[in-house]
Amino acid sequence: MTTQALIYLFVGLSFALYIGIALWSRAGSTSEFYVAGGHVGPAVNGMATAADWMSAASFISMAGLIAFLGYDGSVYLMGWTGGYVLLALLLAPYLRKFGQFTVPDFIGTRYYSKTARVVAVICLIFISFTYIAGQMRGVGIVFSRFLDVPVDLGVIAGMAIVFVYAVLGGMKGITYTQVAQYCVMIFAYLVPAFFISFLVTGNPIPQMGLGGTVADGSGDFVLQRLDATLTDLGFTAYTEGTKSTIDVFCITMALMVGTAGLPHVIVRFFTVPTARDARKSAGWALVFIALLYTTAPAVGGFARLNFTETVNETAYAEAPGWFTSWESNDLIAFNDRNGDGVMQYRSGAPFEGPPVFTGETGEAGERLVSNAPAEGENEVYVDNDIMVLANPEIANLPGWVIALVAAGGLAAALSTAAGLLLVISAAVSHDLLKQTFRPQITEKGELLAARLAATAAIVVAGLLGIYPPGFVAQVVAFAFGLAAASLFPAILLGIFSKRMNKEGAIAGMVTGLAFTFLYIAWFKLWMPQANVAENWLFGISPEGIGVIGMLLNFAVALAVSAVTKSPPVEIRRLVDDIRLPSVKASS
Amino acid sequence: MGDNISDTDASTDERARDYWRANVRLLAVLLAIWFIVSFGCGILLRDFLDQWRIGGYPLGFWFAQQGSIYAFIALIVIYVRRMRAIERRFGLGDE
The missing domain is CATH 1.20.1730.10 (Sodium/glucose cotransporter)
Known part of the structure; x- marks a missing residue:
């Protein structure tokens, strides 16, 4: 059986299994x-x-x-x-x-x-x-x-x-x-x-x-x-x-x-x-x-070692099949800047931004890109995602x-x-x-x-x-940062602090959410060119800023709850109840 | 339970409070270890630990990419066991 047929078979069988379970x-x-x-x-x-x-x-x-x-x-x-x-x-x-x-x-x-x-x-x-x-x-x-x-x-x-x-x-x-x-x-x-x-x-x-x-x-x-x-x-x-x-x-x-x-x-x-x-x-x-x-x-x-040893200083014409097949999926590009037909894989970007293919091919047969070349000598663009997907082929x-x-x-x-x-x-x-x-x-x-x-x-x-919406990996930073800065502190304080009231929790969630959202959106969406370490608060990148959002949430929640009235007695009883595993019937 | 814990409100409250203290003490110890293996050994002390090796792994690098994960599993296992023991001690538990 060809690999293609095997793929259809495996994917088809797994889908049939999921649907069978769903019906059951x-x-x-x-x-x-x-x-x-x-x-x-x-x-x-x-x-x-x-x-x-x-x-x-x-x-x-x-x-x-x-x-x-x-x-x-x-x-x-x-x-x-x-x-x-x-x-x-x-x-x-x-x-x-x-x-x-x-x-x-x-x-x-x-x-x-x-x-x-x-x-x-x-x-x-x-x-x-x-x-x-x-x-x-x-x-x-x-x-x-x-x-x-x-x-x-x-x-x-x-x-x-x-x-x-x-x-x-x-x-x-x-x-x-x-x-x-x-x-x-x-x-x-x-x-x-x-x-x-x-x-x-x-x-x-x-x-x-x-x-x-x-x-x-x-x-x-x-x-x-x-x-x-x-x-x-x-x-x-x-x-x-x-x-x-x-x-x-x-x-x-x-x-x-x-x-x-x-x-x-x-x-x-x-x-x-x-x-x-x-x-x-x-x-x-x-x-x-x-x-x-x-x-x-x-x-x-292993993938990094294999990839580097296989690709670097290899002539494009002799590149393995997976290289060209992933190239045709836009996840790899070869920008032969010194025109020797051999792939030099070095540190740095081969060109500015993600590849934009022109539809023409170069002398060695590689797909040409219209991107402006970047500093340095690197000629190979590779998307992170292929490391797992191409690993079996590599x-x-x-x-x-x-x-x-x-x-x-x-x-x-x-x-x-x-x-x-x-x-x-x-x-x-x-x-x-x-x-x-x-x-x-x-x-x-x-x-x-x-x-x-x-x-x-x-x-x-x-x-x-x-x-x-834009570059998906960048958006995922939102999910973790926002979860850390909004929901986690509210739940934790709800269990471990009986004194925490609605005013504190709401103020904390809104503060944590707003701060983290604005910080990430500023560097990821509105001002991506400013997203460098010198501009970051305390040197913390947007991926890590949820921690500061979380600390702000805790601080605001505790401060606000300290000056507003404590939660009703049935809520404190609820917290007592949550803290105990159900009490066994007495002997 | 064979223990002579009477079920007046006062003693139940007290029992609940002691149970909660024991729980929080256990949490404090386990979270301290959680912090030390990951943020301590894997990040803050990495350069220092890298002078030793486990096979080909520099020790700090090993903690960051392998050791801390094993330690996390061990921490949850210990937590589950210790909590059972604490619950038994206070005559609590969800059967």
Whole structure:
């Protein structure tokens, strides 16, 4: 069978599996639609959480980012795992004990205020939509590269699949499809990683391979070889970073706290039966996530080494097949500035901005670009994303591994998109309609509203995927920064401070949200040319500024609550109740 | 429970308060370790730790890209176990 046929087979089988599960687990009540009835076991929920959490960015982009960032890539590894410690210790068990359906539910009830609930809904919808745009782009990329269909058609196919299982199945359907998607995704990630680690180092375990020696008899450690190869070409050594320590610190913190504050992650802990299960489940989730996250740095390191050694000083005419096939997808470009037909891969950009192809080909057969050349000698443009997608081809792995990676990338993007769609629809039907504007709505009406809201959200998400708002990776900084600066402090104070009242919480959320939003929008959208370290507040980049937003939120909330009246006695009783696991019947 | 904890309001309140203190103490210890392995070893002390190696990994780099993640898992496992023990001690728990 050809690789192309294998890809269609694997992707088709995985889609049939998801739809089969969706039909088998349809949601019949709002409780099933929002929280799967609260009957999901801790290990199953952990696995679903891992799929929910690990998005197209984790599966497709992260190893590539690490490959090009080296040590600086650690911010993603620590940031996107350390948040689970905060979640397990500070939020999940108490939110489960509180026992409602959504994150705004907690904030609205704890702060006895419809205003607080609506502010939380606004934060949630903004965070979730910025996040979902990236998922849909991921679906489009996988479709266009592996299945040779246009990106738009790929996005529409993805929307149709998610529609079937998110709208029919609600949280119940999503939970079990996410379990299946986790299995597809992790298998698709680990198999090529084992192969590549074995090829490069002779040790199939990637986590050990990256710390091992290159299997060419030289006795060099992989990381030493990488450092030496890269510094020779003018790059920073792989194990050193270029970001300042304060920036690495703040980005890591913002990603950790942001992870703990992401509504689609938090809501998964409403689906387990008890507070104790919520703790266990966070542990399981981190174990399943760590399988991919400890493998990613190895994949990144090997890919960088392979790519550099294969491409640098190779004549374009002799470039391997994957090079030209990714070039035809706009993700690679060769700008032969010295006209020798040989690819010089050096530090720095080959030209200004992303490639704009002219449609003509150069002497060696490369696609020409019209971009103005940049300083330096580098001739090769490469998009981070190809490191995972092209890795099996770069390492000459068999066709079924490539097909597996295609199915895995789709599983990662679809599982996260479905989780996000669900929190958006629950926020609209439950928080805005049932709890705020239309309290007389029947359960049947609410369930219908939830399905309609999910449908509308899918359409918006699809449009965001077809017409991506600017550079999607930049927009993702919003999601984490805003979650860290708005929702996390409000939830944490709601549990750990009995004195915190609605005035403090609302003032804190609005301050954190406004500050973080303006800072990121200023540097990312309005004044991108000013986005350099000299202009940053305390040298903190927009990716890390959520930490300052969070501190402002805490400070404002505590100050305002200190000068306004304390919350009513039933709220303090509610907090007491949340803090205790249900008391056993006395002996 | 065999323990002679009477269920008057006063003792239940006291029990709840002690339980909460024990919980917060445990959180403080675990979060201190969380901070030390990631922000300490992986970021602030990285250059200092890089003078030692684990195989081919410089030690600070290893903490940043591998070690801290393993430590996070260990922290949650310890937390789940210790909380069970605390709940048992105070006769609380959700069965």
